[in-house]
Structures are given as C-alpha cells and as structure tokens.
Amino acid sequence: MSLFYEGLFFIAGTIAGSFLNVCIYRIPRGKSILSPSSHCPACGYKIRPIDNIPLLSYILLKGKCRSCKKKISLRYPLVELITGLLWVQLYNHFGLTFQLIPGLFFVTLLVVLAAIDYDTNLIPNKIMLPAIAISFVFTVLYVLKIKSVPIIANAGVGWSVAGFFIGGGLLYLIAIIASAVFRKDAMGGGDIKLAAFAGLYLGGYILLALFIGFFLGAIVGIILIAKDKSKSMSKTMPFGPFIAAGSIITLFFGLQLWSKYLALAGLS
Numbered sequence: 001m002s003l004f005y006e007g008l009f010f011i012a013g014t015i016a017g018s019f020l021n022v023c024i025y026r027i028p029r030g031k032s033i034l035s036p037s038s039h040c041p042a043c044g045y046k047i048r049p050i051d052n053i054p055l056l057s058y059i060l061l062k063g064k065c066r067s068c069k070k071k072i073s074l075r076y077p078l079v080e081l082i083t084g085l086l087w088v089q090l091y092n093h094f095g096l097t098f099q100l101i102p103g104l105f106f107v108t109l110l111v112v113l114a115a116i117d118y119d120t121n122l123i124p125n126k127i128m129l130p131a132i133a134i135s136f137v138f139t140v141l142y143v144l145k146i147k148s149v150p151i152i153a154n155a156g157v158g159w160s161v162a163g164f165f166i167g168g169g170l171l172y173l174i175a176i177i178a179s180a181v182f183r184k185d186a187m188g189g190g191d192i193k194l195a196a197f198a199g200l201y202l203g204g205y206i207l208l209a210l211f212i213g214f215f216l217g218a219i220v221g222i223i224l225i226a227k228d229k230s231k232s233m234s235k236t237m238p239f240g241p242f243i244a245a246g247s248i249i250t251l252f253f254g255l256q257l258w259s260k261y262l263a264l265a266g267l268s
C-alpha cells in the first residue's frame, strides 16, 4: 500500500504546489488568491482546467502559453515538483500519523515563504502571523495530549516554545549586532519571525537548522560574488530560502546529523 500512498501524496503535493504558485504570485501583489481564476500573465488568456494540471500541462504545452505562445516560467512546474516530492518524503517520514498534519503544514508554508522572500526580499506578515497562530494551535493540541509538536523529537511543549524563542531570539540578536556593526539591516523582521515559526516545530534543533542555513547561504553567497562581483555585492541576498532549506533538512535528517556530530566530537 505504501507505493499507492506515495503516489497519492505526490499528486496531492503537486496540486498543493499549483495553489502555492498562485499564492507566491498574487499575495505580494496584494491580489486575491481566490478570484479571478488563473490567467496568463502575458496575454491575460484564461487558463482552462485542461491546461492547469500540475506538471503535466507544462509538459504538454511544452512550457508555452496556449494562446500567446510566450514561455511559462520554469518556476511553476518546479514548485509543483518540489512540493510533490516533499509531501512523499513527509508521508515516508511520519507515516499516516497525526504528526503528518503539522508536518505537511510546516513544510508547505516553508516552500511558499521561501519563494516569496526569493522574489520580493520580504516575508509577508499576512502569511507569517496566521501561520504562527495555527502552529500554536498545534502546540495546544499537544498540551491536550495529542502528540504533534515539536514534530522532530516529540520532546514536549516546553521544547517547542523554547525553539520559538531560541530561533527568533538568535536572529533578533544577529540583527541588532549587524545593524550596530555594519550600519545596515542584514536581517529583516520577516527572517526573525520565520526562525521563530520553524523553532516551534524543531525545538532546540532550530539551532542546527539555522547553522545549516548560514552554511548554505555562505556557499551561495561566495558563488554569486565569484560569478559577478558588482551585482551581488550591492544587492542583499534574501535569507528566508536558507532558513527554509535548513529547517527542512533538519526536520528529516537533524536527529541523525546531530548524533553523527556527537560521535565525531567523541561525546557519545
């Protein structure tokens, strides 16, 4: 049955990804995500349901609008594919348990927030604040003895709330230091809220997630600077995608990574 469920979660994930594409495009522009229905951003052609099947339509249309033949951004099938694969991984990681629900919520939100931050250098409060509120509902469910958070280690509600303050607090501290030392804002309020949000799910492992995020960010930063010095030096790199990537890696592999680290350090 597992292959059946994997297929089901992949299809559901690509459908969710298709909706995320709508959110990623419209929310930063202050547009409604419900109406009007999807249309080509170039020619306004109303996209028919047959042309709106996740992944498949992009392949059938060869990546071009049916009406004006303008190229459709590769971003659309990419978000659908990534969300589909992440949903399969979530199913494999948690199985059909209650924890799968906060897991799906957490990871899906990370995808949409990372993409919006990548596009606009902003993490909208319109998504971030309700997401944090819903996450606290999961915490309340935990208090009511329905195990759900923090979803990584199942270690209790105190660990989850600690993760919230550790994640948010650490980035807040970095923001204060950075603005004092460099006299410019290196870390936005959105990053602070995103780290606090991830901390609710990861508990103390949020530190590992942020470490991975900084590490990946440094690698990408060095590559960008090496490729084109003037352009990337003047423009600040959004940090949200790296917090999201670090959090997803930590969710799935954090416990193994941590025990490997302890073994390497001779602590276990």
Ligand SMILES: [Zn+2]
Binding pocket: 040, 041, 042, 043, 044, 045, 065, 066, 067, 068, 069, 070
């Ligand atoms: Zn078009």
